[in-house]
Amino acid sequence: xxxxxxxxxxxxxxxxxxxxxxxxxxxxxxxxxxxxxxxxxxxxxxxxxxxxxxxxxxxxxxxxxxxxxxxxxxxxxxxxxxxxxxxxxxxxxxxxxxxxxxxxxxxxxxxxxxxxxxxxxxxxxxxxxxxxxxxxxxxxxxxxxxxxxxxxxxxxxxxxxxxxxxxxxxxxxxxxxxxxxxxxxxxxxxxxxxxxxxxxxxxxxxxxxxxxxxxxxxxxxxxxxxxxxxxxxxxxxxxxxxxxxxxxxxxxxxxxxxxxxxxxxxxxxxxxxxxxxxxxxxxxxxxxxxxxxxxxxxxxxxxxxxxxxxxxxxxxxxxxxxxxxxxxxxxxxxxxxxxxxxxxxxxxxxxxxx
Amino acid sequence: xxxxxxxxxxxxxxxxxxxxxxxxxxxxxxxxxxxxxxxxxxxxxxxxxxxxxxxxxxxxxxxxxxxxxxxxxxxxxxxxxxxxxxxxxxxxxxxxxxxxxxxxxxxxxxxxxxxxxxxxxxxxxxxxxxxxxxxxxxxxxxxxxxxxxxxxxxxxxxxxxxxxxxxxxxxxxxxxxxxxxxxxxxxxxxxxxxxxxxxxxxxxxxxxxxxxxxxxxxxxxxxxxxxxxxxxxxxxxxxxxxxxxxxxxxxxxxxxxxxxxxxxxxxxxxxxxxxxxxxxxxxxxxxxxxxxxxxxxxxxxxxxxxxxxxxxxxxxxxxxxxxxxxxxxxxxxxxxxxxxxxxxxxxxxxxxxx
DNA sequence: TTGTAGGCGTTATCAG
DNA sequence: CTGATAACGCCTACAA
Numbered sequence: 227x228x229x230x231x232x233x234x235x236x237x238x239x240x241x242x243x244x245x246x247x248x249x250x251x252x253x254x255x256x257x258x259x260x261x262x263x264x265x266x267x268x269x270x271x272x273x274x275x276x277x278x279x280x281x282x283x284x285x286x287x288x289x290x291x292x293x294x295x296x297x298x299x300x301x302x303x304x305x306x307x308x309x310x311x312x313x314x315x316x317x318x319x320x321x322x323x324x325x326x327x328x329x330x331x332x333x334x335x336x337x338x339x340x341x342x343x344x345x346x347x348x349x350x351x352x353x354x355x356x357x358x359x360x361x362x363x364x365x366x367x368x369x370x371x372x373x374x375x376x377x378x379x380x381x382x383x384x385x386x387x388x389x390x391x392x393x394x395x396x397x398x399x400x401x402x403x404x405x406x407x408x409x410x411x412x413x414x415x416x417x418x419x420x421x422x423x424x425x426x427x428x429x430x431x432x433x434x435x436x437x438x439x440x441x442x443x444x445x446x447x448x449x450x451x452x453x454x455x456x457x458x459x460x461x462x463x464x465x466x467x468x469x470x471x472x473x474x475x476x477x478x479x480x481x482x483x484x485x486x487x488x489x490x491x492x493x494x495x496x497x498x499x500x501x502x503x504x505x506x507x508x509x510x511x512x513x514x515x516x517x518x519x520x521x522x523x524x525x526x527x528x529x530x531x532x533x534x535x536x537x538x539x540x541x542x543x544x545x546x547x548x549x550x551x552x553x554x555x556x557x558x559x560x561x562x563x564x565x566x567x568x569x570x571x572x573x574x575x576x577x578x579x580x
Numbered sequence: 581x582x583x584x585x586x587x588x589x590x591x592x593x594x595x596x597x598x599x600x601x602x603x604x605x606x607x608x609x610x611x612x613x614x615x616x617x618x619x620x621x622x623x624x625x626x627x628x629x630x631x632x633x634x635x636x637x638x639x640x641x642x643x644x645x646x647x648x649x650x651x652x653x654x655x656x657x658x659x660x661x662x663x664x665x666x667x668x669x670x671x672x673x674x675x676x677x678x679x680x681x682x683x684x685x686x687x688x689x690x691x692x693x694x695x696x697x698x699x700x701x702x703x704x705x706x707x708x709x710x711x712x713x714x715x716x717x718x719x720x721x722x723x724x725x726x727x728x729x730x731x732x733x734x735x736x737x738x739x740x741x742x743x744x745x746x747x748x749x750x751x752x753x754x755x756x757x758x759x760x761x762x763x764x765x766x767x768x769x770x771x772x773x774x775x776x777x778x779x780x781x782x783x784x785x786x787x788x789x790x791x792x793x794x795x796x797x798x799x800x801x802x803x804x805x806x807x808x809x810x811x812x813x814x815x816x817x818x819x820x821x822x823x824x825x826x827x828x829x830x831x832x833x834x835x836x837x838x839x840x841x842x843x844x845x846x847x848x849x850x851x852x853x854x855x856x857x858x859x860x861x862x863x864x865x866x867x868x869x870x871x872x873x874x875x876x877x878x879x880x881x882x883x884x885x886x887x888x889x890x891x892x893x894x895x896x897x898x899x900x901x902x903x904x905x906x907x908x909x910x911x912x913x914x915x916x917x918x919x920x921x922x923x924x925x926x927x928x929x930x931x932x933x934x
Numbered sequence: 935t936t937g938t939a940g941g942c943g944t945t946a947t948c949a950g
Numbered sequence: 951c952t953g954a955t956a957a958c959g960c961c962t963a964c965a966a
Contacts, residue, residue, distance in 0.1 A: 247943060258953045263945055270951080290710045294657065295943035297648035298958050305691075313667055313676035322667035326694040330703075335711055338662075338692045340680040349684075356644045357689055463857075464887035503817075504887070507861055533818035533858070601959060612937045617961060624935080649959035652942050937966080947956080 246287035254283035266291070297358060304332075306556065307354035309339040309347055311367040316526055317543060318365050321386065324549045325363070332553075334360070344370035351375055361556030368428040382560040384552040389431055396555040396563045398548050400570055402432065403439045405541045408572040409495050409523045410443035412539070416579050418521055419487040420450035424469050424505070426497035427458035433497075440495070455491055459501075466496060466504025474512050474520070492520060493578075499524035499531050499540055506534055506577070522577040536576025544568040600641035609637035620645070651712060658686075660910065661708035663693040663701055665721040670880055671897060672719050675740065678903045679717070686907075688714070698724035705729055715910030722782035736914040738906040743785055750909040750917045752902050754924055756786065757793045759895045762926040763849050763877045764797035766893070770933050772875055773841040774804035778823050778859070780851035781812035787851075794849070809845055813855075820850060820858025828866050828874070846874060847932075853878035853885050853894055860888055860931070876931040890930025898922040 252259040257276060264270040265280040283289075297303040306329055310318035322338075329336050337359055339350030347370055354362060361381055366372060366388030373391040376383050383395040390397045413421055423440045426433050437456070444451050455473060459465045474490055496502035502524035506516055514520055516536060524531055527542035547568050555564060606613040611630060618624040619634040637643075651657040660683055664672035676692075683690050691713055693704030701724055708716060715735055720726060720742030727745040730737050737749040767775055777794045780787050791810070798805050809827060813819045828844055850856035856878030860870055868874055870890060878885055881896035901922050909918060 248945095249943080259943090260945080260953060260955095261951085264952090267945085269945095272951080276952090292652070292943050293711055294648045294651035295958090296945075298646070298652050298960085299943080299945045301958085303648065308692075313673040314670075316668075319667040319673060322692070323694060326692065330707070333707075335707070336692045337659075338676070338680065338690045340677060353684070353687075353689070357647055462887050463884065464889075467887075467889075507864075510861075511864060530817065533816050533821075535818075535821075602961095603959080613960080614937060614962080615935085618936090621961085626935080630935090646959050649942090650961075652944085653959080653961045655942085935966105938964085940961105940963090942960090944958090945956105946958100947954105949954090950952085 246289045247292070248289070250287055251280065251283045251289050254287060255279045301358070303358045303360055305335045305337050305357065305359045306553075307337045307339060307350075307357070307359035307362045308364075309341060309350045309354070309362065310365045311342045311347075312340060315365075316528060317387070317545070320543075320545045321365065321549060324545050325553075328549060328553055342367050344372065347372060348375045351379070355379055355381065363552050363556070368430045380560060382556045382558065382563075384555050386548060386552060390565055394560075394563060396552075396565065398551045398555070398566045398568065400543050400548070401567045402436055402570070405525070405570045405572070406436060406439045406495075407443050408570075409541065410440070410447055410449070412572055412574065412578060413493045413495070413521060413523070414447035414449060416517075416521060418449065418493040420452075420491045421493040421495060422451060422455035422473060422491035424466065424494060424496045424501050425456065425458045426461060433458070450488055451491070452488075461498035461500055463500045463504035463507070466501035466506075467508045468504075469501070470494070470505035470508035471512070474509065474514055494520060494522045496522065496524050499526045499528045499538060502538055502540070502577075503530055503534055506538070516577050517579050521579070523572075524577075527573055531573075531575070534577070539575045539578040540573055542571045542573050544570055600643045601646070602643070604641055605634065605637045605643050608641060609633040655712070657712045657714055659689045659691050659711065659713045660907075661691045661693060661704075661711070661713035661716045662718075663695060663704045663708070663716065664719045665696045665701075666694060669719075670882055671741070671899070674897075674899045675719065675903060678899050679907075682903060682907055696721050698726065701726060702729045705733070709733055709735065717906050717910070722784045734914060736910045736912065736917075738909050740902060740906060748914075748917060750906075750919065752905045752909070752920045752922065754897050754902070755921045756790055756924070759879070759924045759926070760790060760793045760849075761797055762924075763895065764794070764801055764803070766926055766928065766932060767847045767849070767875060767877070768801035768803060770871075770875060772803065772847040774806075774845045775847040775849060776805060776809035776827060776845035778820065778848060778850045778855050779810065779812045780815060787812070804842055805845070806842075815852035815854055817854045817858035817861070820855035820860075821862045822858075823855070824848070824859035824862035825866070828863060828868055848874060848876045850876065850878050853880045853882045853892060856892055856894070856931075857884055857888055860892070870931050871933055875933070877926075878931075881927055885927075885929070888931070893929045893932040894927055896925045896927050898924055 248259045248262050252262045255262065257280060262280050265277050266284060293304060308325065313319060326336055337354055337357060339354055341347035341350045344367065347367055359381065362383045363386060365386045376392050376395045385395060385397045387399055421444060425437050494505055496505065502522050505522060509516055509520055516522055522538065524538045524540040527540040531538035531540045551566050602613045602616050606616045609616065611634060615630065616634050619631050620638060647658060662679065667673060680690055691708055691711060693708055695701035695704045698721060701721055716737045717740060719740045730746050730749045739749060739751040741753055775798060779791050848859055850859065856876050859876060863870055863874055870876055876892065878892045878894040881894040885892040885894045905920050
């Protein structure tokens with residue numbers, strides 16, 4: 227036996243406190259370092275006296291594994307990389323808030339990379355891969371095309387949102403076409419005859435596709451719309467205000483006409499809650515009632531949606547499920563990529579009826 | 581010489597590609613691993629043929645250091661931990677967006693922890709310290725008291741915002757008292773006679789202090805205010821709307837009185853741009869003009885401030901300087917803590933004049 | 935300035 | 951199941 231028969235209160239060798247290593251724990255528990263490693267990492271079936279002794283010793287010495295050493299030996303770093311275009315992007319922020327607690331229960335850590343352009347995102351991918359992250363979640367920047375960079379990597383990668391262009395990596399996306407279908411149907415069922423769409427201009431193919439989907443759905447529900455009503459633009463309050471002013475600014479003059487619904491929309495679908503909010507402010511200023519004169523649907527189900535009067539009907543992205551699926555796909559490893567599409571949820575509130 | 585006279589195209593030993601190690605580079609450059617380490621880490625003065633050969637070899641093999649091994653040997657992980665209450669907190673998000681590019685140029689990585697309560701924040705601190713981060717930046721959650729936890733750590737820690745309660749750690753804070761002074765002075769100089777303050781209720785000592793500071797400044801500029809006008813509340817659009825409705829709801833009845841400025845404030849200072857925005861919407865609905873009847877100042881200089889009409893005067897927190905100082909203090913090490921207070925900037929726009 | 939050699943803390947391997 | 955041992959890749963004290 228190399229360990230002494232008595233069990234001395236083994237002190238850490240290092241000068242600074244708080245640096246107990248596996249050797250100290252092993253000495254205190256009177257077992258080998260290998261056993262300590264096995265017990266603490268759960269690779270040992272029995273929960274006998276030895277296991278208890280090891281845990282007690284680790285506890286007493288306030289031991290925690292050295293992740294660097296562990297990573298060096300086992301090629302597992304217990305880290306997950308997340309790349310987002312910007313922390314001020316609402317969806318990215320929501321994902322962060324949902325993701326962090328989940329990684330924590332796995333005693334994993336989140337390495338963050340921010341890149342708003344394709345080039346920056348590629349840089350961040352390279353640098354996180356160089357850190358040996360166990361997996362990578364990427365919220366693609368609008369218009370970024372990362373397929374080539376992603377294909378090259380050996381680790382599980384999950385792309386969130388954006389368009390799938392690689393069959394070697396996984397993707398979890400939000401079914402915005404379904405959201406559009408829900409929105410138009412919801413409006414049609416509430417008796418609306420015409421509708422306008424304030425779309426998002428972010429240069430992406432998805433936006434264009436969604437714009438087409440809007441028209442498809444409008445036709446399928448026999449609603450009216452007008453080329454001049456539907457425009458691409460920013461996701462800002464101001465933009466919503468201006469658009470509503472343009473659409474309804476001279477509406478009062480024409481009241482009484484029975485084809486009024488063809489002159490101005492009876493409902494607005496907005497690409498973002500902020501746009502919807504701006505539109506509601508404008509309508510209020512014009513003396514038009516929501517939902518009486520105009521019904522409104524936003525997107526994102528941001529906190530803003532609860533603060534308008536009436537409260538805003540909005541499309542809620544499935545953030546929690548997205549995060550859960552992403553982590554599941556990473557745990558599954560790089561060999562089993564999958565493409566998952568999750569439906570959002572239409573949260574009906576006062577702005578589309580009562 | 582142990583290396584062969586010829587220079588073979590040394591291949592990585594591992595089966596998978598992309599795993600070249602320092603040994604491979606050394607072999608290809610025909611030098612020792614020690615020299616490679618010194619050249620690539622910049623601990624070697626000359627830039628001679630050897631240095632070039634090493635760099636060329638590293639390039640050719642697509643070599644990048646194994647951070648785990650490097651950390652194990654040298655106790656430097658090239659990682660910085662950041663703890664924030666929530667990614668949806670505007671200040672935290674702005675800090676993230678500013679911080680990430682700066683850590684990147686240092687080839688450092690950001691480890692993120694999210695915790696909205698004192699308990700969660702302490703958990704995250706422990707877990708990031710266990711990861712051997714080189715430094716820790718903490719955006720304190722409202723009301724959290726981390727002094728005891730922070731004192732215990734051996735690494736450089738910078739607290740952002742909040743109240744300093746430890747002389748062993750650094751702090752970078754925003755001088756909100758100065759912001760209040762600027763705001764009141766700005767209003768006084770524009771001829772306002774009375775002012776109300778829509779304060780933030782977050783249970784923190786700072787909010788209470790700021791509330792007192794408001795009254796101090798109001799007195800010092802001989803302005804009028806009223807106990808009933810100034811209340812604590814949420815940072816939401818709705819709250820601003822309600823407060824303004826309450827303050828100005830029956831204002832029209834009293835117009836014409838020459839002591840009107842004592843019955844309702846001629847200016848509003850808001851704890852947040854969203855509150856200011858809500859107030860502007862309410863004022864618009866009430867037929868009161870901004871800045872003609874009421875002048876308004878927000879806080880945060882969020883994108884929202886540019887989308888109101890007129891644009892919103894707001895206090896801009898010194899995010900960039902905060903991040904720069906935090907990184908500087910971390911680089912300086914744990915032995916030289918400092919307390920730094922940075923002044924915000926009052927961005928004057930239409931809501932307080934022209 | 936360069937190379938040699940040892941060790942950082944952990945886990946995988948292998949023999950008992 | 952346990953313990954002894956080697957190896958992960960890198961950095962650095964030391965010797966040349």
